Amino acid sequence: MTGGGSVDGSGGLLVVGDVVTDIVARHRSPLAPATDTAARIASLPGGAGANVACWAARSGAEDLRILARVGADAVDAHERVLRAAGVRPRLVADPVAPTGTVICLVGADGERTFLTDSGAVLRLSTTDWDGELLAGVGHLHVSGYLFFADASRAAARLAMEAARARSIPVSVDPASAGFIAGFGTDRFLAALAGVDVLLPSHHEAALLTGRSEPAEAAAELSRRFPLVVSTRGARGALVAASGAIVARVPARPATAVDTTGAGDAFTGGFLAARLAGHGPVEAARHGCRTAAEAVTVIGGRPRDPE
8 A cells, every 4th residue: 555655765764853851650559639659750761752763763763863952951861862772863952941851640551641841842943953954864753742832833844844845754743632732723733734644643633633433533634634644552553545544453462561652652663664665554563563562661762772
């Protein structure tokens, strides 16, 4: 099957997105208001964009790059971790805002709730963009979080327009149903004009279309975007093009301990497969395999090779 947003199997992947610090708190019992709840807590590198790049590297992609903003005091630490994962970072040191921080509350079933302080993430600006970042790139991926503030949205749009001028396909992960609801679905969809591949969760697809049935939502979105791949957690993924579902890809069996970053892992695996020359359906299978691995580890990145 062929579809919109084709990738010719050559070139690197540039991610324009977010690098944050995740505070992951795993609690086996329900949260107890006004008192203590026992938990295991870890501080880990995260961020949807950075996670995507790291999982793409884990999936065999080469020449991975990311552009993002972090607090000035955290640049070196985040750069070291990204380089160790096989990603070339261009991290802009923000002199005012701290690195974004996300508190991930993970219940006994592996499901998570996020408390997000975007910090420097949404301060990415057009002055941070350099057209040379696209040299040798075969695909541009933009984290949806950037669309929720004026400065970072302008930076995202500039990167997208530069990619399109070079006929480089562009994908976007909508990132957050909660933030989209606050921002406005019409505004969000307008900001995505020109995107080749949209990678929403089924919750995000439902919000963006007003259709609660996942297949209907994915199909509807594919009337606006050439290729839509909608993730459904343990139920796999839907591939849609030209207003119709073209494939239902099953999930890989896995015992979830933490679903943080599973969607990012799917996107990383999907994009790595596309850059390797696979079609959308086979790429979605790769994405499901990567997501299945992601839910078995704590945090949003691949397990440290050591």
